[in-house]
Amino acid sequence: VVAAAELRDDDRVAFIAGIGAPGVLVEKLPRVDEAVTALHILEAHLGSRFTHLCPAEAGGLNALTPIGPAAATGLPIVDADGMGRAFPSLELVTPTLDGGVCTPMGFADEHGNTMLIDTPTNLWAEDFARAATVASGGIAMLALYPMTGRQAKDWLVHGALSLAQRLGQAVRRGSSTGELPLDEIFAETGGHRLFHGTVVDVDRRNERGWTMGTVVVSGTGRHGGQSMEIDFQNENLVARVDDSIVATTPDLIMVLGLDTAEPIPAEDVRYGQRVTVVGLPCDPQWRTPAGLALTGPRRFGYDVDFRPIEA
């Protein structure tokens, strides 16, 4: 793992990421082979080799997706990502804000199908990769956003893997005592607690290549008598308490389990879980007008303005 600041300007970096519905991943485990195939297809098309692999997003499984391919190819991983969180769509990365181009993109699935996709916009890249993923059965592997080392340094959110490691260490220490290490998480991230209670309803479906739905949490303690609804599209998008919005994308909305002292992704939320919902401020790039145009609540169909979670 290499710090982004250590990249040389002429290094060659690509994101390695899975695409699809996390709810399908519960049944179909991803393999390293497909990601390596996607990488090789992209390299063959470009006629050059990459020097570094990088996670596209810091959240969910994709924070870890490059590790297997890095081991298989011997390439180092950059301690960075393109979101500082996770988003459910390929164009929602910081390189898009700076003119970075998603394609050419390598695609490979478990059946041996491969594609080299080239599109004039990053949103078209998302549309084609998503359609292919649905045709493929819900999950596929991608190599995308070919960048120089200079571009990666300038565009990406630095330190994603080391932050994840520090948070993970705190969570692991907490797991041993059965306590969520909220103070340590908030000290690292600037977040705060939004709600706590018990999951009383989950509406979840794998639809058009995503895991979509809503979680309802019935408040306990000082939230007694209140109810929180969280809408998700792979990732949590908007949290409402009694129909009043308390947090929206691009800020992070995380559901943490009180029984396991671990985070619970949208595909694993279950009836009866006792949870604390926390909000973390997103990377500053997302709070610019261009960042909010790309990832704010209106991008996902919510007719509300973004309000920072700490406001």
Place this chain on the structure above:
Amino acid sequence: VVAAAELRDDDRVAFIAGIGAPGVLVEKLPRVDEAVTALHILEAHLGSRFTHLCPAEAGGLNALTPIGPAAATGLPIVDADGMGRAFPSLELVTPTLDGGVCTPMGFADEHGNTMLIDTPTNLWAEDFARAATVASGGIAMLALYPMTGRQAKDWLVHGALSLAQRLGQAVRRGSSTGELPLDEIFAETGGHRLFHGTVVDVDRRNERGWTMGTVVVSGTGRHGGQSMEIDFQNENLVARVDDSIVATTPDLIMVLGLDTAEPIPAEDVRYGQRVTVVGLPCDPQWRTPAGLALTGPRRFGYDVDFRPIEA
């Protein structure tokens, strides 16, 4: 236009075809550019140039699709096709019966999106190209089934373009007198009349990348009191008279207009048209067990055996 028999064994032949719903083509006219782009993507991937282009199917617009790209590239067209008719799915070609491989395939659309698709089966190639076509808006252009001249000679249905030209000349002579040249058509093709009457209902929708539906024809003359239903998926698949099947794929079911003395494709059938429905025997390759397994009525979800149209 070159006869298939004149190909040299080491010539390089590819199908050029549009994919999508003909009902969308009514609004989106295909351009030569996309087909040439699809061809160049395939050539760049293979690292070699083609010597001849060829229609994938003899029916519908795709009989003519290679003509523009042939003019633009200066390449000759082979007087042959891969169906001896039209089918609504990429794997339903005579090369599939003989081990021919659909991919690598070049894909290009009107928006500037391109893909190079490689799949382990011809059915997967169909699934991915169809998904991409839907993502693209319903129509795209393909270069596919790269073949040697030897393979093209052995696999394809010879004489598709010259047969189409002879039938077209007969139709044109008929149009000038307002008469359908049924005797000439039947002498060329071995077909016969199945039904005639007036179109009284059309159920048609553009769905999952195809134009799907059913036409109902109310019989006149000696068919008075009878009713024919024709199901189509881009092409006509099955014809029933009073719920008894009288013709099925892979034999050809054609609707000819008595007012215009011209054939009416599924996307143009309209209420009130006076029509004659004719059946033509398919190419003998389709009547083998392997041919019927690939293109018989069960392939399209009809639980009936194929019965030759002349039986």
